[in-house]
Amino acid sequence: MKEKLAPVKQIETKAGMTVDALVHAMRESGVMGAGRLGRAADVLEQMIRDKECTKFFGLAGPMVPGGNKKIIIDFLERGWTDVFVTTGATLTHDLFEALGYSHLQGTACVSDEELNKKGIDRVYESYLPNEAYQGLEKFIDKNFAELAEQKTIKDFLWKLGEKTPSEKPSILRTCWNKKIPVFCPALADSGIGLMVWGQLGQGKKCETRAFDDLKEIMQIAWSAKRAGVLYVGGGVPKNYVQQAMQLAPKAAEYGVQITTDRPEPGGSSGAELREGISWGKLCPDAKFVDVICDATIALPILSAALKERLKQ
Amino acid sequence: MKEKLAPVKQIETKAGMTVDALVHAMRESGVMGAGRLGRAADVLEQMIRDKECTKFFGLAGPMVPGGNKKIIIDFLERGWTDVFVTTGATLTHDLFEALGYSHLQGTACVSDEELNKKGIDRVYESYLPNEAYQGLEKFIDKNFAELAEQKTIKDFLWKLGEKTPSEKPSILRTCWNKKIPVFCPALADSGIGLMVWGQLGQGKKCETRAFDDLKEIMQIAWSAKRAGVLYVGGGVPKNYVQQAMQLAPKAAEYGVQITTDRPEPGGSSGAELREGISWGKLCPDAKFVDVICDATIALPILSAALKERLKQ
Amino acid sequence: MKEKLAPVKQIETKAGMTVDALVHAMRESGVMGAGRLGRAADVLEQMIRDKECTKFFGLAGPMVPGGNKKIIIDFLERGWTDVFVTTGATLTHDLFEALGYSHLQGTACVSDEELNKKGIDRVYESYLPNEAYQGLEKFIDKNFAELAEQKTIKDFLWKLGEKTPSEKPSILRTCWNKKIPVFCPALADSGIGLMVWGQLGQGKKCETRAFDDLKEIMQIAWSAKRAGVLYVGGGVPKNYVQQAMQLAPKAAEYGVQITTDRPEPGGSSGAELREGISWGKLCPDAKFVDVICDATIALPILSAALKERLKQ
Amino acid sequence: MKEKLAPVKQIETKAGMTVDALVHAMRESGVMGAGRLGRAADVLEQMIRDKECTKFFGLAGPMVPGGNKKIIIDFLERGWTDVFVTTGATLTHDLFEALGYSHLQGTACVSDEELNKKGIDRVYESYLPNEAYQGLEKFIDKNFAELAEQKTIKDFLWKLGEKTPSEKPSILRTCWNKKIPVFCPALADSGIGLMVWGQLGQGKKCETRAFDDLKEIMQIAWSAKRAGVLYVGGGVPKNYVQQAMQLAPKAAEYGVQITTDRPEPGGSSGAELREGISWGKLCPDAKFVDVICDATIALPILSAALKERLKQ
Secondary structure, three states, rough: OOOOOOOOOOOOOOOOHHHHHHHHHHHHHHHHHHHHHHHHHHHHHHHHHHOOOEEEEEEEOOOOOOOOHHHHHHHOOOOOOOOOEEEHHHHHHHHHOOOOOOOOOOOOOHHHHHHHHHOOEEEEEEEEEEOHHHHHHHHHHHHHHHHHOOOOOHHHHHHHHHHHOOOOHHHHHHHHHHHHOOOOOOOOHHHHHHHHHHHOOOOOOOOOOOOHHHHHHHHHHOOOOEEEEEEOHHHHHHHHHHEEEEHHOOOEEEEEEOOOOOOOOOOOOOOOOOHHHHHHOEEEEEEEEEEEEEHHHHHHHHHHHHHHHHOO | OOOOOOEEOOOOOOOOOOHHHHHHHHHHHOOOHHHHHHHHHHHHHHHHOOEEEEEEEEEEOHHHHOOOOHHHHHHHHHHOOEEEEOHHHHHHHHHHHHHOOOEEEEOOOOOHHHHOOEEEEEOOEEEEEHHHHHHHHHHHHHHHHHHHHOOOHHHHHHHHHHHHHOOOOHHHHHHHOOOOEEOOOOOOOOHHHHHHHHHOOOOOOOEEEOOOHHHHHHHHHOOOOOOEEEEEOHHHHHHHHHHHHHOOOOOOOEEEEOOOOOOOOOOOOOOOOOOOHHHOEEEEEEEEEEEOOHHHHHHHHHHHHHHHHHHH | OOOOEEEEEOOOOOOOHHHHHHHHHHHHOOOOOHHHHHHHHHHHHHHHHHEEEEEEEEEOOOOOOOOOHHHHHHHHOOOOOOOEEEEEHHHHHHHHHHHOOOEEEOOOOHHHHHHHHOEEEEEOOOEEEOOOHHHHHHHHHHHHHHHHHOOOHHEEEEEEEEOOOOOOOOOOHHHHOOOEEEEEEOOOHHHHHHHHHHHHOOOOOOOEEEOHHHHHHHHHHOOOOOOEEEEEEEEEHHHHHHHOOOOOOOEEEEEEEEEEOOOOOOOOOOOOOOOOHHOOOOOEEEEEEEEEEOOOHHHHHHHHHHHHHOOO | OOOOOOOOOOOOOOOOOOOHHHHHHHHHHHOOOHHHHHHHHHHHHHHOOOOOEEEEEEEOOOOOOOOHHHHHHHHHHHHOOOEEOOOOOOOOHHHHHHOOOEEEEEOOOHHHHHHHOOOEEEEEOEEEOOHHHHHHHHHHHHHHHHHOOOOOOHHHHHHHHHHHHHHHOOOOHHHHHHHOOOOOOOOOOOHHHHHHHHHHHOOOOOEOOOOOOOHHHHHHHHOOOEEEEEEEEEEHHHHHHHHHHHOOOOOOOEEEEEEOOOOOOOOOOOOOOOOOHOOOEEEEEEEEEEEEEHHHHHHHHHHHHHHHHHOO
């Protein structure tokens, strides 16, 4: 066994080295966090280069308040994602920014009571002025008639993306522009959901069904020649892709997960990718890796490395 | 300051002491995990004794595969919960057991490929025979006509609870029996969802709407004299209650959270309860505590302590 | 495989149930945190009942400021520990309390600058009045002549235990009373160490050697018929026992670890016990379990369960 | 408050961008993991540029088996570290490599019993051939006479560094070459310690004292015009520097910590740097940041960014 194993190659850094050069050095070290991050770049590169692979991206967590909105848009715009699944919070944060509001650089060592008095909502170290909800309310009110006609959440979100102002980069608008199916099973659980509730409270109706998106995501999974998955955070987005992999005839052949959740409590969010092999969600011979890291650190690194490798 | 602070009272244990006696000792120690668990029992006791308090219970994580199903049922049956929000996975696991399947005691140190060949799905250390999905399929198929008429997910779940066999203890059936509103915004993201998809694939329709439950949960939150929240795990269940607290005129006055997620990455699941004060989700003078612990350990302890205190 | 596996037995709680009754119920659930905690009680019970087993207890972390001092003393007094390895901080906190100071119930949501002005040292939620260092200084000054003659850290600590006032329960004094070898390789890294430095600064000498304790702990490990290990927290105490197991002819046959450190970064503190099998620190057929839990919660539970089982 | 806060600037990546360019973008995002990593680069840059600052580097964790040995040597060789405190394990791993052994790229999904039979010691995903201990034994045996004369652990380690072969990069040898004081209070707790034990078992003596290093590190801390601290991992290295800061007249004015340990259990390893303000270990107006990240990822990034900034 000793003979066959590669030695841990000690990482060397240099002034002015590119991100990808560092990721390569991490990859050659081969172990622990750095080795896994390096392998993640390889898996994603192979997945993206595989033209017959349908690429699923499940994203949860405060990536927009955490400064990773453009990183995500890159994953959507550059052909790195065929199906996008996310949380209502992510889409709400994205819409806030598209409507002209900014998240602000704050701190977690603060009196939340003071913030409340100042109309600031805290997302750990990132702050949101509460007035953003008023802007969102107006926006949803103006567009509700068209939104409410949509039968699936995906169509609701594409319509939302169509209506989203184009001046600022936006995840929602990019999904619509690029015709990337965007799924969000728990959309009701978000600022957007709350604004829909406001409309319903005025006696309006919303035709959007709870289960009908399943037909579309399952159809995509079912017809994929090969599938690959990227999970940033856990929650519904990861699980929604995972269950599509479970039922589809072909399990995922590429897998990258970035999370800080622990596996031991047994929840889906922290579950190691290999657990998916038992379920038929992941191929036993898939190329896959779990990266245990704050995604606001890991995803920009992977993004820069991929752009360099793919000359984009 | 020194003068006013209580000393850390060193915990003493005794042979045959009751769980609540230990929880009291932890409470008097006052600090770290034990102190927080002790305070959690106090907060829950006060919340339950407060007859004018509407009690919201948001539950995520593998509590059924993890042996806590009856603990949860107790929280529902004994008047400790007025509104229940959970994941589709929890309800699916519950339904599996109600249909006669058992989760099995396994290990995480295992070949997932071997498990897959044996038809075993792994949830960390808990195993599920894959055949449970066939039982679920039959059950949903038999009841789909009535389920599909339901306009809200809550009504869908109550109907499901009504149909759930009563031989075995069941969360779903208890919610229906006790008429506890049960919300699950991402129900499509679950084994139950997959079975609905199977029905839709046969050309059937399902009337359940994506947003309409919001009217009911918001109405409850809006009309509450006082509100209290218990979060086990994060994800959608926590956030769905949190956003109800955010918009309701009165923020929560009691709060207990049990989680192993970290706050630093900034996600809702790991967010400290005090962050909710900035949003108006939690009162600045609320009684609240974050317990950083595997919920399969903490919840049974709290359950036993509460039963002793409440003489139930 | 399915046939052979026990079902996850759902935990039931009752008003007035004993801690051990709950631990048994957790044990029968068999999985996740509760199942592991239940198994830990079994392993410890078997280890303690095994009269030919030498029991090593490696303890790190703020268990004295966290209200677990008497719990630890129980492990020492009742024949549950033959060799104790700990940090200088634990012994310093123990000595502070023996000298009449108390840790105080504080909070982590506080201005550390304000605490500093008030002479309060913060250990997360537990506070220590800074004046305790003056008491410690006097105590070490008074006894330094005898302490400084000791050639090993263990003898230094036994001497310290001998001099420790007996009015209050004390780990150090218990070790001396019970003649339990107490090792602390990094004793210099502690408040006690700082007080020794104060004496050295006055030109005094201290004969205590850095490596000589190894002879004693290795001799104990070497001559053990069987060995068992309990690790609370990681750091030096765990590793110091682990390396004794590594070199001794017989690896540990019982193992319980309580930690919240993660395994993935690869450090010794978070390493799963099974990793020790590769090193020869743990027998392949050992009875062992990793409990991922705040030790201030898990240890009192195990203590109460053990007392009930052992009728102590 | 809103007016004064900077917006979260969304990170942009580019093909071929340098590591430091990415770190700057992270810095400008300002929040969560990425923002903290960016700030860490700023704090370290300022600390290194401050010619009157004495720079303490406390390092724990498997950085050598994890491919970060050269990264650490850079911190020592380039004037970025004035005082180095580490674990015996780190120095043992370093010595193994200097003696010609390599750590190997393995996996944690493995039978540890099989590894044991093959003579492989596992450090999570990094493997060490057990034969390395024989090489270490010979090396210590050959040099023991000179080592055993050393009165302090630091002098022991400098002597060890002097004897370490110079063909391969080595932390120990670099400390000796550069005359960087290297402290390791728990050196007995390591492979090196075990080899010393082997010598003692042959009846040899070792003069090294347990407490005498304190004079040197305290003298350095005492005479520093300003102090800065970098902690990678926790354990003894962090705490040993922290206690020097506590007693020195001047607390640290720069602080960076990289860890994945949690603060809530209250241990020193996971304690937030700000806690040190209460103790007088850190100035209230210090520039400091906690980075919650696997150090094998974060440290190479910081290293590359610093080299670019400092044109080294």
